[in-house]
Amino acid sequence: xxxxxxxxxxxxxxxxxxxxxxxxxxxxxxxxxxxxxxxxxxxxxxxxxxxxxxxxxxxxxxxxxxxxxxxxxxxxxxxxxxxxxxxxxxxxxxxxxxxxxxxxxxxxxxxxxxxxxxxxxxxxxxxxxxxxxxxxxxxxxxxxxxxxxxxxxxxxxxxxxxxxxxxxxxxxxxxxxxxxxxxxxxxxxxxxxxxxxxxxxxxxxxxxxxxxxxxxxxxxxxxxxxxxxxxxxxxxxxxxxxxxxxxxxxxxxxxxxxxxxxxxxxxxxxxxxxxxxxxxxxxxxxxxxxxxxxxxxxxxxxxxxxxxxxxxxxxxxxxxxxxxxxxxxxxxxxxxxxxxxxxxxxxxxxxxxxxxxxxxxxxxxxxxxxxxxxxxxxxxxxxxxxxxxxxxxxxxxxxxxxxxxxxxxxxxxxxxxxxxxxxxxxxxxxxxxxxxxxxxxxxxxxxxxxxxxxxxxxxxxxxxxxxxxxxxxxxxxxxxxxxxxxxxxxxxxxxxxxxxxxxxxxxxxxxxxxxxxxxxxxxxxxxxxxxxxxxxxxxxxxxxxxxxxxxxxxxxxxxxxxxxxxxxxxxxxxxxxxxxxxxxxxxxxxxxxxxxxxxxxxxxxxxxxxxxxx
Numbered sequence: 001x002x003x004x005x006x007x008x009x010x011x012x013x014x015x016x017x018x019x020x021x022x023x024x025x026x027x028x029x030x031x032x033x034x035x036x037x038x039x040x041x042x043x044x045x046x047x048x049x050x051x052x053x054x055x056x057x058x059x060x061x062x063x064x065x066x067x068x069x070x071x072x073x074x075x076x077x078x079x080x081x082x083x084x085x086x087x088x089x090x091x092x093x094x095x096x097x098x099x100x101x102x103x104x105x106x107x108x109x110x111x112x113x114x115x116x117x118x119x120x121x122x123x124x125x126x127x128x129x130x131x132x133x134x135x136x137x138x139x140x141x142x143x144x145x146x147x148x149x150x151x152x153x154x155x156x157x158x159x160x161x162x163x164x165x166x167x168x169x170x171x172x173x174x175x176x177x178x179x180x181x182x183x184x185x186x187x188x189x190x191x192x193x194x195x196x197x198x199x200x201x202x203x204x205x206x207x208x209x210x211x212x213x214x215x216x217x218x219x220x221x222x223x224x225x226x227x228x229x230x231x232x233x234x235x236x237x238x239x240x241x242x243x244x245x246x247x248x249x250x251x252x253x254x255x256x257x258x259x260x261x262x263x264x265x266x267x268x269x270x271x272x273x274x275x276x277x278x279x280x281x282x283x284x285x286x287x288x289x290x291x292x293x294x295x296x297x298x299x300x301x302x303x304x305x306x307x308x309x310x311x312x313x314x315x316x317x318x319x320x321x322x323x324x325x326x327x328x329x330x331x332x333x334x335x336x337x338x339x340x341x342x343x344x345x346x347x348x349x350x351x352x353x354x355x356x357x358x359x360x361x362x363x364x365x366x367x368x369x370x371x372x373x374x375x376x377x378x379x380x381x382x383x384x385x386x387x388x389x390x391x392x393x394x395x396x397x398x399x400x401x402x403x404x405x406x407x408x409x410x411x412x413x414x415x416x417x418x419x420x421x422x423x424x425x426x427x428x429x430x431x432x433x434x435x436x437x438x439x440x441x442x443x444x445x446x447x448x449x450x451x452x453x454x455x456x457x458x459x460x461x462x463x464x465x466x467x468x469x470x471x472x473x474x475x476x477x478x479x480x481x482x483x484x485x486x487x488x489x490x491x492x493x494x495x496x497x498x499x500x501x502x503x504x505x506x507x508x509x510x511x512x513x514x515x516x517x518x519x520x521x522x523x524x525x526x527x528x529x530x531x532x533x534x535x536x537x538x539x540x541x542x543x544x545x546x547x548x549x550x551x552x553x554x555x556x557x558x559x560x561x562x563x564x565x566x567x568x569x570x571x572x573x574x575x576x577x578x579x580x581x582x583x584x585x586x587x588x589x590x591x592x593x594x595x596x597x598x599x600x601x602x603x604x605x606x607x608x609x610x611x612x613x614x
Contacts, residue, residue, distance in 0.1 A: 002049075003067070007074030009048050014060055015039030017079055022059075025072040026109055028363035030062040033102065041572060043497050043579075047473035047599065052367040055295070059102055065364040066356060106166035107214065108303040111158050112401065114151040115307070116408075119400030122148035123410035130413070155311050156182060156206055156213035163217040169224050173241045177220050178213045180249045181206040181257060196250055202258040208311035210304065211260035211267075216252040223247050264308045280392025287322035287388030287431075288381050291330075294366055310401050320398035320411070321391040322384075324424060325431040327404050329383030330365040331357035332436035333376050337369055340440055345598075360405025375442040383435025391427035396420050464527045466506040466607040467559060468600040469582045472498040476596065477581065482537050485581050490532065492592050493583035494606055501568035503533060504602040505557040506582060515540070518547035521563065529609055530585045535566055537577040546570045560602065584609065 011017060014032055019040075022033035034040060037056060045054045045062060050071070052063040064071050125145055128134040134141045151158065156178050164174035180186060190203045206212055227240045274282055293299040302319045309316045334354030338347050346369070353365030370376050397420060398404070400411035404424075412424035468474070477495045480486045485495070505523065512530070513522030519539040523531045535547070546567040551557060571578050584590060590609040597604060 003070045003074045006048060006050055006071055007078055010045065010051075010062060010071070010075055011078050013041040013044045013048075020079055022106075023072075023076060023079055024106075024109075025068050028063055028065055028068055028361055030060075030064060030068060030072055030075065031105070031109075032060045032062065034060055043473070044499070044572070047497055047499055049599070052364060053295075053371075059105070063363050063367050065368075066352075066361070103166060104304060107159060107162045108307060110162045110165075111151075111155070111307065112303070114158060115155075115310070116400060116402035118148040118151035119310075120148075120402060120408060120410060123400055123413045126413050126415060127410055130415070152311055153207050154182075155307070156209055159210055159213040160217055163214055164221070167217065167221040169217075169221045170241065173224070173244060174217045174220050176241075177245055177248045177252070178216050180245075181212065181216070181252060196253060199254055201253050202261075204257055204261050206257065206261075209261055209264060210308050210311060211264040212252065212257040213260070215256040215260045216248060219251060219256060220244055220248040265312065267305060267308055280389055280395075283318060283322045283325075283392030284385050284388035286318065287325040287329075287384035290322060290326040290384065291366060291370060291377060291380055294326075294362060295371060306401055315397045315399050315414075316401070317395065317397045320401070320404060321396050321424075321427070322388050324396075324398075324404035324427055325387030325391060326380070326384045327357050327360055327362055328428045328431040329380045329387060329435035330362045330370060331355075332383055332432035332434070333379045333439040334365045334369050336379070336436045336439035337373075337376060358406055360403035360408060376439055379435050379439035379442055382438045383431045383433075386434040387427050387431025390430050391423065394423045394427075396423045396427065464507060464525060464529065464609045465605055466494070466582070466609070467504070468496060468602050468604045468606050469494070469503055469506045469533060469563075470496050470498040470580050471500050471502070471601045472496045472580075472599070474597050474600050474606070475579070477583075480537070480579055480581065481577060485534070485583065488587075491583045491585045491587035492594075493531075493581060493587070494594070495579055495581050496600060497579050498535075498568060501566040501571075502562060502602070503535060503564040503566070503580065505559055505561045505563055506531075506602075506607075507559050509557060511551045511553055511555045511557065511563070514549060514551070514553050517542065517544045518549050518564065519544075519566075521549070521551075523557070523563075527609070527611065528586075529590060532581070532583045532585050533563070534581045534583070535564065535578070536571055537579060539571065539576050542571070542574065542576070546574075 010030070011020070014020060014034060015036065016039075019035050020032055021035050022031075024031045037060065040054075040056070040060050042054050042056070045051055050064060050067060052065055054063070055061040122145055125134065125141060125148065129136045129141065136142075157175055160175045160178035161171050164171035187205065190201055193203070194201045204212075223244045224240060227243045228236065231239050231243075290299060293302075306316050306319050331354045334350045334357060338350035338354060341347050341350070349364075349368040353368045356362070357365040370380050396412060397414065397417065398411050399414060400408065402408045402411055404411065409421070409424065409428070412421045414420045474494070474496050477488060477493060478486050480495050484490055507525050507529075509523045509525040509529075509531070511521060512524045515521065517540045519536060519542065520532065520534045523533065525531065539547075548565045550562045550564060557563065568578055584592075590611055593608040593610070595604075595606050597606065600606065
């Protein structure tokens with residue numbers, strides 16, 4: 001992948017630098033908050049080489065896969081510090097659901113590396129102790145164990161920073177406000193029954209807690225903005241943080257801290273109550289629906305629960321075990337397809353996706369293979385359910401908040417639960433094997449696809465062969481958002497989302513018609529097929545603007561000759577869908593063989609027409 005070029009195209013198709021208000025990434029996705037989501041050209045983004053999929057869930061999420069860090073770095077170089085919308089700027093109003101999800105992801109997603117790093121360190125130390133390499137009583141072990149425990153102990157401080165960054169307020173002052181709750185002297189006062197302005201303070205140990213910090217920073221953000229607005233500029237540098245701390249921390253101690261603590265405990269208790277009463281079925285069902293949750297980004301909504309539970313109990317028994325089953329089911333299905341298919345492109349994608357899923361990253365497998373084939377999706381769900389049922393019945397528990405994969409299996413090590421790790425490995429094998437066998441059996445349709453490709457290759461010598469009229473992303477004609485074309489009322493043929501404003505002759509013939517608006521033209525091939533080329537939907541309304549014909553009626557053309565140029569960017573900027581159709585209007589006289597590819601150039605052979613009775 002050309003990271004720099006991909007970054008340039010991404011910035012261009014999300015509406016430019018000025019439309020980006022926040023830029024970040026996770027393990028597989030660029031996460032870009034936009035001032036106006038309507039300016040994002042989703043089809044053009046999905047057509048970019050290396051882009052697996054695009055999801056709009058409050059944010060514009062561009063699924064890149066394993067190259068996401070390199071692409072992010074190039075985008076960041078282009079964008080720098082994203083623009084914060086001005087108060088008088090027209091910004092698209094977002095629904096409360098996506099807005100809340102965007103905030104949750106923005107606060108919790110950056111926490112995972114620190115929590116996972118510390119947790120894996122602790123689990124590896126436990127492994128070394130179990131095999132006799134280190135003594136648990138040694139000071140070296142205890143110091144290293146404390147290092148691993150630090151991210152969870154200081155979780156409120158980490159949350160203060162991420163929440164402040166998300167809310168675009170001073171992160172150091174926010175850190176100070178939450179840090180006041182964790183001061184050793186403050187903890188001592190709370191234990192002794194302290195009072196503030198004659199009000200008794202609740203004795204709460206704020207270490208390991210999440211929600212008190214979030215509520216505190218939410219209040220601080222409003223206080224900071226208020227005093228920034230009303231404070232005289234000469235004293236703003238100390239007056240704003242002073243007043244913000246003076247108001248925020250007492251309210252946090254009196255109200256927000258206890259409220260957040262109670263909410264966090266209740267939140268975890270509800271999940272655990274469901275697990276206790278529904279049992280293994282909850283894990284199995286969650287594993288089964290994780291493909292859909294990951295595809296939409298909704299799995300991120302589980303992170304607050306997992307973080308809270310891990311901070312409070314030091315273990316988690318629902319989401320991470322279900323993720324174990326799903327991750328390895330994705331891997332098993334991908335490796336089965338890689339062995340089954342004869343499509344080189346699919347095999348490469350399946351192997352890459354299978355390896356990534358084996359190490360805990362499922363998006364490449366999910367978008368590149370699973371969601372492209374219903375039978376593969378069914379296989380993943382079968383493997384996830386079987387593996388999820390086993391780990392749910394056995395009741396395995398995870399002790400580190402990280403995506404389950406081969407390199408992170410130490411997350412299931414426990415000194416108290418001696419067989420927990422063994423059961424996790426069995427769950428891994430069951431999930432992988434069930435999905436592998438299921439996908440291998442149901443993956444027979446890939447052979448049929450290969451046979452269609454062979455038939456197409458054989459038909460090239462028997463009929464009239466059409467190359468692609470434009471370069472871009474090929475889609476089925478039935479997917480065109482115009483009933484006249486999608487219903488094939490005009491005839492059968494090709495549909496391509498162009499990436500370049502050039503229309504070429506797909507076959508030898510003669511130009512028979514040229515519309516006054518230049519958006520469409522007709523051609524009669526040497527074998528009598530009548531072809532209608534139509535650039536964009538409803539582009540007749542442009543009245544010929546942005547179109548420049550290179551031929552005229554009666555022109556004799558050869559395959560590959562340039563017929564028409566058009567300004568693709570201006571057509572899209574005017575709000576028109578640029579999808580381009582090449583339809584055979586007398587299709588009742590021909591048998592069709594269409595080679596449905598993905599990204600095409602004007603040299604790719606896409607269609608063969610064989611005259612009926614010829």
